[in-house]
Amino acid sequence: MPVTASEFFEFLKDRGVGTIDRHEITSAWFARLRRGVRRLALLLSDSQDVDTWERLRTLLSEWLTVPLPFEDMHAALVTTMGSPEAVTARWGREVGHIYAQTLSGDTPMQRSPMRECVCKLIVDLREQHRGFKIFCHARARPHFETLVLSAGNSPLEAGSFLHSVPQYRDAGLFDTLIKVGPLRAGGWGSAPDAVLTAPRFQHLAQVVWWGCSDEPGFGYDPAFAPRDELTAGIEDSHSPTLQWGTHHSRFGDALPPDASDLDELQVFKEMEHDRGLRPATLLQIGSGLGFFYPPHSQVLSFDPDPSEPTPVRYRVPGDTLLGGMYLVRPLVNDVDLGAVRAEYDSYSRTWKERLAQAAAADGFGLVLRLQKDGLDLENLYAAIRNWRKPPSTVIHAPKQRKHFVILMRALGLAGDDEGTARKTAPFWRQAWNEIRRSRGQAIQAGVHEHEIVDEQLQTILKRLMPEIRSKAAGEQRFVIAIPGGGDIQGEFEFSIVLNVQFGFRVPEPLLRTVLAPEAIEQWRA
Amino acid sequence: MPCDSAAVGLLALGALVRDLGNPNANDLGAHFQALRRLAEQYLHWCKSCELRCDPELKGCGYLAEASGVLRRDRERYEIGTISHDPRWGDAIACVSKRESRLLLKNYAADWHIDGEPPLHSSGGELSLNGNPYSRIINSAAVVPDNLQRSFAGLCLATRVGGQNATRETCGSLRFQMGDTEYALDHLLSVHGWTEQPAVSRMTLFNARTDRFDRYPYAPSLVLADGDASFLRVLDRTAFQRSDVIGVVHRALDRYHLELVGNRMLELRQWYSEDLELQHKFASHPPGIALSILRQRAG
Numbered sequence: 001m002p003v004t005a006s007e008f009f010e011f012l013k014d015r016g017v018g019t020i021d022r023h024e025i026t027s028a029w030f031a032r033l034r035r036g037v038r039r040l041a042l043l044l045s046d047s048q049d050v051d052t053w054e055r056l057r058t059l060l061s062e063w064l065t066v067p068l069p070f071e072d073m074h075a076a077l078v079t080t081m082g083s084p085e086a087v088t089a090r091w092g093r094e095v096g097h098i099y100a101q102t103l104s105g106d107t108p109m110q111r112s113p114m115r116e117c118v119c120k121l122i123v124d125l126r127e128q129h130r131g132f133k134i135f136c137h138a139r140a141r142p143h144f145e146t147l148v149l150s151a152g153n154s155p156l157e158a159g160s161f162l163h164s165v166p167q168y169r170d171a172g173l174f175d176t177l178i179k180v181g182p183l184r185a186g187g188w189g190s191a192p193d194a195v196l197t198a199p200r201f202q203h204l205a206q207v208v209w210w211g212c213s214d215e216p217g218f219g220y221d222p223a224f225a226p227r228d229e230l231t232a233g234i235e236d237s238h239s240p241t242l243q244w245g246t247h248h249s250r251f252g253d254a255l256p257p258d259a260s261d262l263d264e265l266q267v268f269k270e271m272e273h274d275r276g277l278r279p280a281t282l283l284q285i286g287s288g289l290g291f292f293y294p295p296h297s298q299v300l301s302f303d304p305d306p307s308e309p310t311p312v313r314y315r316v317p318g319d320t321l322l323g324g325m326y327l328v329r330p331l332v333n334d335v336d337l338g339a340v341r342a343e344y345d346s347y348s349r350t351w352k353e354r355l356a357q358a359a360a361a362d363g364f365g366l367v368l369r370l371q372k373d374g375l376d377l378e379n380l381y382a383a384i385r386n387w388r389k390p391p392s393t394v395i396h397a398p399k400q401r402k403h404f405v406i407l408m409r410a411l412g413l414a415g416d417d418e419g420t421a422r423k424t425a426p427f428w429r430q431a432w433n434e435i436r437r438s439r440g441q442a443i444q445a446g447v448h449e450h451e452i453v454d455e456q457l458q459t460i461l462k463r464l465m466p467e468i469r470s471k472a473a474g475e476q477r478f479v480i481a482i483p484g485g486g487d488i489q490g491e492f493e494f495s496i497v498l499n500v501q502f503g504f505r506v507p508e509p510l511l512r513t514v515l516a517p518e519a520i521e522q523w524r525a
Numbered sequence: 526m527p528c529d530s531a532a533v534g535l536l537a538l539g540a541l542v543r544d545l546g547n548p549n550a551n552d553l554g555a556h557f558q559a560l561r562r563l564a565e566q567y568l569h570w571c572k573s574c575e576l577r578c579d580p581e582l583k584g585c586g587y588l589a590e591a592s593g594v595l596r597r598d599r600e601r602y603e604i605g606t607i608s609h610d611p612r613w614g615d616a617i618a619c620v621s622k623r624e625s626r627l628l629l630k631n632y633a634a635d636w637h638i639d640g641e642p643p644l645h646s647s648g649g650e651l652s653l654n655g656n657p658y659s660r661i662i663n664s665a666a667v668v669p670d671n672l673q674r675s676f677a678g679l680c681l682a683t684r685v686g687g688q689n690a691t692r693e694t695c696g697s698l699r700f701q702m703g704d705t706e707y708a709l710d711h712l713l714s715v716h717g718w719t720e721q722p723a724v725s726r727m728t729l730f731n732a733r734t735d736r737f738d739r740y741p742y743a744p745s746l747v748l749a750d751g752d753a754s755f756l757r758v759l760d761r762t763a764f765q766r767s768d769v770i771g772v773v774h775r776a777l778d779r780y781h782l783e784l785v786g787n788r789m790l791e792l793r794q795w796y797s798e799d800l801e802l803q804h805k806f807a808s809h810p811p812g813i814a815l816s817i818l819r820q821r822a823g
Contacts, residue, residue, distance in 0.1 A: 002529075003528070005529070005530035008527065008528040008812075009810045009811070009812070012810065013810065013811060165776055165777060165778050169528075169774070169776035185778075185779035186779060192776055192777070193779060194775045194777075197527065197775050197814075198527030198528065198775040198776055220779060220782050220783070220786065221775075221782075221786075221814055222773065222783070222785035222786035222789060223773075223786075223789070223814035223815065223816035224814060224816070242811055305687060305733070307687065307688075307731075308733070308734055309734060309736070318780070318781070319685075320685075322686065367575060379577065381575060381583075501778070502778050502779070502780030503779060
């Protein structure tokens, strides 16, 4: 039963001052491991080995935001880097030495104090019958489940976890939110700003490794952007009246004297900005798979809402492309190039010149004639403008052969090979083959997203609309073959968009490619 | 707002009740001119347009298609011609299956555009029930004639998820008055949100489809439901002269919060904070933040 707005406001009114119990965890063993990996990552950041740097960054970010067992950390590092000898051979003696030092000493037998602290929190909350939820990434969930089970407690209920902003928004009211790691709006261990500005709970139990700071500006409020000169310094009588009191405590063993309080998450964030990574938006589809797109990309998509007048069109992820719509991916696997290979651009120049002359002399008459002859495009004026454009990667021309023939007839170019010396085939056929060839080249070159998809595939999709609607009524992912007989062969893949996530920075080559969950997570900014 | 709510509906209701007390808040005065503009658009552009309506592509300067179909007493008429006669001024000739009629300025109130709410309820059967409005806001002084007249001065911009999302949220809020219950979505009198056709004093802008529920116009106040809807309204030419109220949920990811925050920051080039008005709302519930911008003088 969702909480009504009235209940929510009553809760906030009665809540008074919320409390943040910040438990800082210390461990000499982890401090040594953390320092070693940090040094390795910083050294490798200057090398050409971006991949290893990324993996070390991911490892350390995960360790700082997820309650992992110590043995898992040790094993993950060895898996990532290999033996000390191999490291020395690959990156030199300095890196090899630091790596050997980092691995020196056995994995401690005791449990991670981070896990102990979280476990104790959960046990105490259960004993006191206080409702709680854990905000974490979905992949971190098993580590919470195992820490409770390994201490002999009953398992955590599915409803104890929140993994996303929508889940947080729909969560009811409860007593305590457990959060491992610093409060950050993006990247590893991120949480919604609403945790502080719209709390659904009384207490925030935050468990962090020593040295990890909350992101400055967390709890962002769009209504309170920096003030202008005229209003700066004026008291905000209208500001939100939510108040927080923070209690600090420390849990764990004594730190070594050389322990550094450097905040790796902050350091990595600053380094990312210098690495040429591009901001990206994630479209998550089923099975945890996803696609990254640059912000404000136009993505071909299908909206199953019957009231949508243009169900298939390009949309901007998160703006007009929303969860519940379908991502449409044209998978073109073959293009019939035709047997006759005309010299590129030789025919198009002739008929485009003739078209320009005809449009300039009597554009309206030309449109009427084409319509009368059966060229029944809805946007004929715009189409003619497009066809007159000089060839680029493709020759702009009617999409269908019959339309092209009508156009050639209207221009007086259908029967003969005017302007050329060839007599073997009528002009229109030679010109059409030239167009087909140019389209094939464009598709082969990967330009179809801009030119062909825009024109031909959208037309095909419109024709397929009844079948698309029928399949979308019952399936989250389906494939529809492109009907035979046309220039393009292949299929359309439709995948329902589960959600749209922001706050990623990715290398250019990963944009618009399907990625597994593991590959996605490491690119959280 | 810290939670999901029908706040935008309540704000819209407040504005609607305010306008019910304004004897000039109706579309009667400008109705004939609006029909004439529609007829001109239809006859000179839309009727012969070869495009499926796409004003941007066509470059015709209009915002949406004019269908050219009018209604009078539920009878369907198609616009034929526009003429002028010294005796009665401009007239629009309209043709139905049974007859031809001249649409004259003095009788324009009997006509409305097909698919839109009637301009007024001559017999009273299409009028709004004023009782809930005057009981919800005790100080409301409802002008009785306004209950029988449509008004396009207020606009509700729906959530980007579509009008059903906004309607459902508004519909979940109900006012109990004696034995009768009034749902907020019905009280807003949006055309098509009630079972029975009635006059409408709230136009709708569907932020999902980018479409209005009636012939485009410039409302004096737009109420936007959600961050995306708010941003869309701010960017739309049709709303450039309107006051805008946006209700934004706090539980958004940082990217979307910053889109709103940055837009507000941009607006501060031309607008400054209206602290005086903000202080009037100083006692709002906890968790709500309010930012009011007023156009800079000069």
